[in-house]
Amino acid sequence: MKYPKLREIKEAIRALLSKPYTTKFPHQKHIPYPSFRGKPYFYEEDCVGCTACVNVCPTGALSFKDVKSGSGYKRILKVRWDICIECGQCQLHCLTEKGIILSNEFDISVTENREQLFQRIEKELFVCEICE
Ligand code: SF4
Ligand code: SF4
Numbered sequence: 001m002k003y004p005k006l007r008e009i010k011e012a013i014r015a016l017l018s019k020p021y022t023t024k025f026p027h028q029k030h031i032p033y034p035s036f037r038g039k040p041y042f043y044e045e046d047c048v049g050c051t052a053c054v055n056v057c058p059t060g061a062l063s064f065k066d067v068k069s070g071s072g073y074k075r076i077l078k079v080r081w082d083i084c085i086e087c088g089q090c091q092l093h094c095l096t097e098k099g100i101i102l103s104n105e106f107d108i109s110v111t112e113n114r115e116q117l118f119q120r121i122e123k124e125l126f127v128c129e130i131c132e
Contacts, residue, residue: 026107030106032104032106033104034104036104036106037086037087037088037102037104038086038102038103038104038105038106039081039084039086039102039103039105039106039108040079040081040084040086040090040091040100040101040102040103041079041100041101041102041103041119042077042079042099042100042119042121043098043099043100043101044121044122044123046096046098046099047077047094047096047099047100047121047123048095048096048099048123049064049075049077049123049125050095051064051075051077052093052094052095053089053090053091053093053094053099053100054077055093056089056090056092056093057089057090058085058087058089059083059084059085060083061079061080061081061083061084061085062077062078062079062080062090062100063077063078063080064076064077064078065078066125069124072124072125072126072127073124073125073127074122074123074124074125075122075123075124075125076120076121076122077120077121077122077123078118078119078120079100079118079119079120080117080118081108081117081118081119082108082114082117082118086102088102
């Protein structure tokens with residue numbers, strides 16, 4: 001018969017006396033570590049609408065569309081949280097470094113319509129007077 005080593009017994013006693021590593025989510029609010037990467041949010045005032053983030057997004061969670069608005073144009077940027085993998089590439093490559101920032105929010109559960117899991121911002125576009 002094999003007996004447990006002293007180190008294993010020590011580890012077992014320590015595990016018995018310490019608090020569990022798991023949390024009681026969803027019954028209790030879970031507070032992630034400060035460095036946790038969660039849902040990205042656009043910050044309209046710090047975003048210049050360059051679309052660098054859209055180009056580096058590996059899942060297509062970021063997209064943009066240019067539409068006519070009155071006498072000018074506007075750019076609509078959208079982030080879809082249901083297909084975002086929270087890799088952080090958008091934040092890393094953001095031109096202004098603060099146009100899109102990952103939060104520590106992780107809960108994106110919905111009961112039916114996952115299409116509601118997005119954020120959208122609008123930026124005014126300045127177009128060339130000659131060629132548009
Ligand atoms: S965190 Fe990654 S997957 Fe999510 S929007 Fe940014 S680049 Fe795309
Ligand atoms: S969030 Fe940053 S990278 Fe993305 S469009 Fe805005 S300024 Fe450009």
